[in-house]
Structures are given as structure tokens and as C-alpha cells.
Amino acid sequence: MTEPLEAAEPSASTPPTGVAEELLDVVQSVPGVSAVYPAQPLWQSIAGAALSAVTGEPLPLIGLTDTAGTLAVKARIGVSTPRPAPAVAREVADAIRRHLLPRAAAVEVSVVKVGS
Amino acid sequence: MNYPRDTLECGHSLAELSAYLDTGQIADPAHLDSCPECQAGLASLRKLSALGSELLSSDVADAGSGSDDWMQSILDNLRLELRPGRSIPLQSVHPDDTLWETEGSISALIRSVVDAHPGTAAGKCRLHGDVTTPGTLITVEVEIAVVYGHSMEERADQLREELARTLATHTELAIEAINITVTDVLEEQP
Numbered sequence: 001m002t003e004p005l006e007a008a009e010p011s012a013s014t015p016p017t018g019v020a021e022e023l024l025d026v027v028q029s030v031p032g033v034s035a036v037y038p039a040q041p042l043w044q045s046i047a048g049a050a051l052s053a054v055t056g057e058p059l060p061l062i063g064l065t066d067t068a069g070t071l072a073v074k075a076r077i078g079v080s081t082p083r084p085a086p087a088v089a090r091e092v093a094d095a096i097r098r099h100l101l102p103r104a105a106a107v108e109v110s111v112v113k114v115g116s
Numbered sequence: 117m118n119y120p121r122d123t124l125e126c127g128h129s130l131a132e133l134s135a136y137l138d139t140g141q142i143a144d145p146a147h148l149d150s151c152p153e154c155q156a157g158l159a160s161l162r163k164l165s166a167l168g169s170e171l172l173s174s175d176v177a178d179a180g181s182g183s184d185d186w187m188q189s190i191l192d193n194l195r196l197e198l199r200p201g202r203s204i205p206l207q208s209v210h211p212d213d214t215l216w217e218t219e220g221s222i223s224a225l226i227r228s229v230v231d232a233h234p235g236t237a238a239g240k241c242r243l244h245g246d247v248t249t250p251g252t253l254i255t256v257e258v259e260i261a262v263v264y265g266h267s268m269e270e271r272a273d274q275l276r277e278e279l280a281r282t283l284a285t286h287t288e289l290a291i292e293a294i295n296i297t298v299t300d301v302l303e304e305q306p
Contacts, residue, residue: 011281031261039152084215085204085286107210111217113152113199114225114286 019071020062026099027062027075030092032083037076039063039111070104078113085114120136124198126151130191133157134168137165153198156224160194163231167263167302190261193240197223204247206288219243222287226258230280232274235263237298243289256283261300272296 027036039062063074073096079085093107123129126147133154140165148154187239191194201219223241230238238260245254256279276294283291 009238037152040285076152079286082285085221086215086288089206089215089217090209090213093215097210097213101242106212106214108214109216110203111206111215112221113155114217114221115228 020060020064023062023064023073023096023099026095027092030095032079032085032088033077034080034116035078035093035113036061037078038068038111039074039076040069049075064087070106071100072108073100074108074110076110076115079111079115085111124153125200125279126153128154128157130157130194134161137161152224153200156193156220156227156278157198159224160227160231161275162188164237167235167237167261178188190237190239193259197227197241201268202248204287204289206251207250216240217287219247222283222289225282226256226279229259229279233241233271233275234270235266236271236275237261237280245292249288253290255292256294257297258294259299260298261302262298264301268298272298 009041010019027033039060061071064076065072074094075096077089077092079088089109089111094111096107096109097105119225128142128147129150130255132142136145136148137158142148148158159231199220201223203216204219204222204243206215206217222243226241227238230236230241237256240259242257243254244257246252247254258275258279260267260275275296279294280291283294
């Protein structure tokens with residue numbers, strides 16, 4: 001666990017640099033998480049995919065949106081058996097929330113793959 | 117094989133994935149690491165290829181051309197089920213958390229359980245009912261193709277038990293029934 005982040009100003013719209021990378025480490029460290037996929041599926045982000053192809057920058061794996069001081073976090077994960085996927089999803093959300101304390105957060109976790 | 121012409125939602129097609137398995141070549145190989153639907157598709161195509169190699173009958177030749185009904189049916193269903201599908205809610209501890217499983221991930225899980233049985237390939241794998249409302253009773257429909265020589269009833273019973281166990285572990289679905297239908301029996305050459 002790293003140091004808690006300072007709460008952002010309510011008007012802030014850009015999450016602090018490095019938060020996504022920190023949260024990626026947090027998510028990947030949860031037992032049972034086998035993969036983290038781009039937060040925005042390719043088919044939902046053609047423009048982003050095109051930009052990624054041009055710049056070589058990978059699509060962000062953790063989605064962050066700052067709205068009035070509440071950080072919305074989105075993660076799409078793969079879960080390896082035999083750990084129950086619902087429990088892993090809850091542990092991921094809890095780990096994200098604890099990492100961001102005392103900042104308010106709304107966490108969305110989607111399990112998009114189960115098994116090897 | 118004759119692959120359905122429709123592409124997956126990521127833009128790739130089953131034909132492209134099959135070509136990748138054959139040649140190792142695809143336009144954007146990095147995409148495969150970031151797309152669960154393509155990964156599930158590759159796993160299913162590998163299983164189909166393995167099943168084909170188990171068969172030495174005329175079915176194999178037909179399968180190779182993709183002109184036979186069973187192979188085409190599997191490919192058609194695969195295309196449909198590789199989509200993310202509906203979002204299946206999971207219970208969360210915190211009221212501001214939203215947790216989901218995609219329908220596609222569960223279909224792929226069902227398919228992987230079926231495909232793990234020797235001489236068996238999953239065809240249609242569907243969740244019937246309102247999976248988006250927690251607690252609503254649903255049914256699971258699975259169609260399989262099996263190689264001749266095993267007790268179909270025994271195999272269906274084993275699969276049903278294994279699927280029930282797996283889905284109870286990895287989902288919060290209220291499953292009323294798991295219906296397994298053997299749609300094709302594939303003969304081996306003596």
C-alpha cells in the first residue's frame with residue numbers, strides 16, 4: 001500500500017499524474033486477477049485506438065474521471081480460476097477504494113474474462 | 117473453413133484469428149493481449165482444431181472445408197458469443213461500487229468447461245432469462261458435439277454437474293436449469 005493521495009479540489013477534472021499507474025499496480029496485486037484490459041474497449045474508442053496506433057502509446061488500463069471531487073475509477077479484469085470471480089471483483093474494488101482514501105471514489109469493475 | 121463474415125466488436129474476424137493460429141501473423145498482435153474476446157475466440161478455435169485432429173472419418177474432410185453443418189453451427193455461435201453481451205451485476209460491498217461480469221465472459225467460461233472434455237466441442241452456449249436483474253431465475257442452454265464412443269447420457273450428466281459447480285463459483289446467477297443437448301455425434305474411422 002502506498003501513501004494515500006491528497007484529496008483533489010472539487011473543481012479538478014484531471015486526476016493526479018501517476019494515479020492510474022498506481023491503481024494498476026493495486027489491481028494487479030489482488031490474488032486471482034490474471035489480466036487487466038483497457039478500461040475502454042477498443043470498439044467503444046475507435047478514436048482512441050487510432051491515436052494509440054499512431055503514437056504507439058497503449059490504451060489506458062485504468063479509467064479515471066474526476067467529477068466534483070469524486071474520482072470515478074473503471075477497471076476491466078480477467079480472473080483466473082479457482083478464485084471466485086465475484087469475490088475477486090469485490091476485492092479489486094475494495095483495494096482501489098482503500099488506496100484512494102480519504103478521497104471519495106466511485107469504482108466500477110467489470111470481469112470480462114474468467115479462466116485461463 | 118467457412119467463417120461467418122461478421123467481425124467481432126473489436127473489428128477482428130474469426131477468419132483473421134484462424135489465420136493467426138495458422139501463420140502467427142496478424143496486423144496488430146499487441147491487440148490480442150488486450151482483447152478478452154479475441155483471446156476467447158483463439159481458445160475455442162484451438163479446441164476446434166484439436167477436435168478435428170481427433171477425427172479420422174470423412175467428417176474431418178468436411179470439417180476442413182467448413183461445409184458441414186456441425187462445424188458451421190459452432191462457428192456461427194462462436195461469433196455471437198464472443199461479444200461482450202449483457203452486463204451481469206455482482207453484489208458490491210460499498211454502495212458507490214458497481215461490479216459486473218460480461219455475458220461473454222460467462223459464455224466463454226461455459227465453453228471452456230465443455231471443451232476441456234476429450235472428444236467434445238461446445239456449440240451454442242446461451243443464458244436465457246433476465247441476467248441483468250439479480251435473483252431472477254435463468255436457464256443455461258448448451259449444445260455439444262461429441263465424438264462417437266462415449267455414453268452421451270453419462271457425459272451430459274457429468275457436464276451438467278461440472279457446469280453447475282463452476283457457475284456457482286464464478287457467478288451469482290440464480291440458475292434454474294442447465295439444459296444440455298447433444299446436437300452432433302461425430303464418427304471416428306475404425
